[in-house]
Amino acid sequence: MKEGHSLYIGGPAGTGKSFLLNKIVTSLRSAGKCVQLTCTTGIACTNFPPALGAMTIHHWSGIHDGRYSSKEVVFLIKNNEKFKYALQRIQLTDTLIIDEVSMLSERLFDQLRDICSLSDPSKLFGGIQLILCGDFAQ
Numbered sequence: 212m213k214e215g216h217s218l219y220i221g222g223p224a225g226t227g228k229s230f231l232l233n234k235i236v237t238s239l240r241s242a243g244k245c246v247q248l249t250c251t252t253g254i255a256c257t258n259f260p261p262a263l264g265a266m267t268i269h270h271w272s273g274i275h276d277g278r279y280s281s282k283e284v285v286f287l288i289k290n291n292e293k294f295k296y297a298l299q300r301i302q303l304t305d306t307l308i309i310d311e312v313s314m315l316s317e318r319l320f321d322q323l324r325d326i327c328s329l330s331d332p333s334k335l336f337g338g339i340q341l342i343l344c345g346d347f348a349q
């Protein structure tokens with residue numbers, strides 16, 4: 212993880228996934244990484260202490276309510292003033308954590324791949340380290 216590899220953390224409810232994410236955020240941030248903690252729902256964000264700054268993946272990425280196609284949202288993030296903070300977040304992020312990832316649709320995951328590429332178009336997901344967490348058996 213510290214070398215920047217992407218990973219999936221899985222396990223049933225109560226096995227300590229959120230506990231582990233908490234430790235990961237703290238550890239990577241103290242190593243100087245820009246770590247963004249996101250969840251697929253707002254309610255899941257409340258599992259974390261406010262100091263960790265958890266936000267929905269929709270907010271982090273600029274996707275918001277998902278009304279745009281991948282092409283449209285990438286264009287807006289690049290060119291529309293209203294999306295400038297999303298662009299800054301994307302370009303600054305070293306590690307993107309997505310909790311409750313089993314709630315993420317294939318369509319949204321594809322959009323995220325395209326949006327993350329704004330960070331570095333030559334790399335898959337823009338070279339951002341992904342830490343996906345959840346329970347696909349849920």
Ligand SMILES: Nc1ncnc2c1ncn2[C@@H]1O[C@H](COP(=O)(O)OP(=O)(O)OP(=O)(O)O)[C@@H](O)[C@H]1O
Pocket residue numbers: 222223224225226227228229230231258
């Ligand atoms: N290594 C650990 N040491 C001490 N307490 C722990 C450890 N791992 C988990 N816990 C405690 O166990 C409880 C459940 O952990 P946690 O909420 O992280 O599980 P979870 O897998 O995220 O569950 P859910 O999927 O329901 O959100 C919490 O009270 C947490 O503080």
